[in-house]
Amino acid sequence: MSNAKLILEGKEYELPVVVGTEGEIAIDITKLRAQTGAITLDSGYGNTGSCKSAICFINGEKGILHYRGYPIEDLAENCSFPEVAYLVIYGDLPNKEQLEKFESDLRRHSLIREDMKKFYEGYPTAAHPMAVLSAMIGSLSTYYPDGDGEDLDLNIVRLLAKAPTIAAYAYKKMIGQPFMYPRNDLNYSENFLYMMFAVPTEEYQISPVFADALNLLLILHADHEQNCSTSTVRMVGSSQANLFSAISAGVGALWGPLHGGANQRVLEMLEMIRADGGNYKKYVDMAKDKNSGFRLMGFGHRVYKNYDPRARILKNMAEKVLAEVGKEDPLLEIAKKLEEVALSDEYFVERKLYPNVDFYSGIMYRAMGIPVNMFTVMFALGRIAGWIAHFKELREDPTARIYRPRQIYVGETNRKYVPLDQR
């Protein structure tokens, strides 16, 4: 493809064009400032490619999501989460031996240091589990110094193995129950459910439907290219900070309601609609009114301008999970109606606002007994795989530079200091 041309103040510049393997086109502006003195302005980075990456491909117009070239639908149907995490992090699906070793490593590293358990004593009972997750992951760097190659691989396994333990302990602390140690005879998803819901005084039966649903949720959340939290991880990693610090920052970024925090907000919104007599149309109208400050949580996406493929997969699984608990959830009914109304409303159609992954995940978590303030933690447990993959890709890229965007300054210029008594 030929170069792009830019005319600035009457002068013409040639800018190279980069084409990705899926035909995505980018104008390479790496030398723009050096050549022209100008920078680009792209608030929210909606048109900015911050890197070349081989991990995840999204076509938001068509509703396509691939991890390492595999369609999400195939992976969701056939894989375990550790298999997908391996794929995302190392680039290829593991063979039988590689998967067995990876799963066995994940089991062997799932305990956290006994003295780390004491950290939980210091957190208030009301602490949000995302705050605890971020702090505990950051604290792992005090135990495991960071390195490249083998050290990094070991820290990757540690992080993936310990994250569910850290998250489940945050929940146990919140409800005042004793921590349940991980069990090596269980798989990744079963183990998490066990650590969350088992108590020492009685037998706990792990529901295979819940374990499958959790496995699916983790897979669907594993990566989503350069979203806010992943870009944060890459941003921190670009200074060559250690893995745990970068991922801890990613957890913080994910927490916000416009990102991973939306799944919690979806459920709160559905509850609010139910408490208000189930009048969902009123809330659709409110979402359309810019002065109301209200948005339909779980709708819209920066990248998807079509149905989020993850939401489609989850909608089916949500039905199965609800069948397992054997009761109708009025919130699911409200969610379905809300979706129906919004999808046929001109405002939403015009703006291509479809349900996103968070729309159905909350209903599933709720049915599984996971409390609302743990929802974003669940998102994080899946996304850790993608964060790690991006951290590793950046670390291993010899051309990577520290992330350092520019700005257009619009503040005051050259003011003179005025002494305190004259202001």
Ligand code: CMC
């Ligand atoms: N309800 C009502 N109107 C909306 C909504 C919504 N949920 N989302 C976007 N709009 C409108 C928005 O007001 C704007 O209208 P106009 O063009 O008239 O000004 C237009 O649609 C474009 O929205 P935007 O805010 O410019 O889009 P964005 O790409 O900056 O924001 C978003 C994307 C996901 C933050 C936004 O759609 C939103 O706030 N959704 C609700 C929160 C949510 O569900 N977040 C989860 C995202 S998926 C999980 C993840 O990957 O993090």
